Amino acid sequence: MLSYSSYMLTAVAALLATCHALHECPQNTGIPEIPGLSERGGLPDSLDTKAHNVVVNLKHRLSRLEGVLTLNGKIRKVGDKIFASNGKKVDFTSALGSCEEAGGTLATPMNEEENKAVLSIVKQYNQYAYLGIKEGETPSQFKYINSMPLTYSKWHQYEPNGKGTEKCVEMYTDGSWNDKKCNFYRLTICEF
Template sequence: MVRTIDYQVYTEMETDPQAMEEPATWKTKGVPAKPHFPVRPLYVVLAAAALFGIVIVCLFLSKSSEMAAETRLLRAEQAKVQENYNSSAIKSMEAEIEQTQSKASDMSTQMRKLQREVSRVSLQVRLLQMGGGDKSFNLHEWETKVRNETANSNWSDLSGHQYYFSSNRLSWTSARDTCTSMSSYLAVVTTEQEQDFIISKMRERSWVGLSDLEEESVWKWTTGEPVEQSFWESGEPNNEFDEDCGEIKENGKLNDIPCNLRRRFVCEKDNAGAQ
């Protein structure tokens, strides 16, 4: 027995338009269909978010740069203020130290005077105890002789001139007057030899005969001679604190400072005057 296949059935199935247009559901039976979302609006949202993020980053970087610049400016201003404050504080401390040294020097001078007075009184007492001692002895003349010999021993010679180096500290005008009372004047430094000699003898920075008291910024020696610029310290004279009088520093350079400060001083005179 020969079986025959009904080709008409398959032909109709293959040529059915509805069957061709609609997918067969028998293959996916029981499997839920995937939901379909619109893709283009999602891309727009992502692009807008990225753009917004870029704008935020740019603004942040811009503000960070501005803040960094302001921070550097503030630090520079702070450093400048700190430097000025330190300079003023140092100047103030130096002035206080000089005042303290001046007071200590004054006290030391007063103590020496007191000691001399005690010695004088003690000597008088001993003379009285001895019954008057030598009638021809004059205490005042003896003290004057000792004082003159001591003063003369403090003078040092150089090239026909003599120099006196004080142990007490005075203002510039008082130092000038003291030199005048000893028939001398505040030292005038006009040669390197004189400069080297003075700094080898003095113990600390000292007054010399230099000022611009007669005319501001016109510096002269008390003898009327002009001042060689090479003798000035670098950057001096600067008249920073109303500085009208001159000192010689330990390195031999000249410096202008206020006249009311107390310094040791150097007097000068020629040998004829010393004799």
């Protein structure tokens, strides 16, 4: 049986391919053109209608699937991000690997609303979780795992305090953050 992430990735890939074929992808999405499709000048009307119906059906099914999973507490959706956990506790490298294998990355709250969404999963499992944030070359200077500087933080009082010895970041069950060594087992929460 395919996992939720596999279904989502398959559906999104189909949706993107269809929107490219119809030349109806939203502007400024960063979605690259698919070679061969844009030069054809569109599809015949019969295929155009079928493709449109497929897109509408996929959107409806994805929406229903997200709704069911949200009701079951399996995912949290905030803006364009979806946060989800497999409930497993592993070290930082394994957590990041699991998220990337599923087509996402470790949860990286970039504002209070996203932090609350991640916190709701942390509370559900009553476990601390790793975040997609690591210490940079300079001690106590933390960055997102894509090396961009932090634009939002929610450090616990007197944190970070590892001064180069605690390279990873965990979320406490109150939503605040703590720098931590990367070899502890923490809850895996991914974002897509």
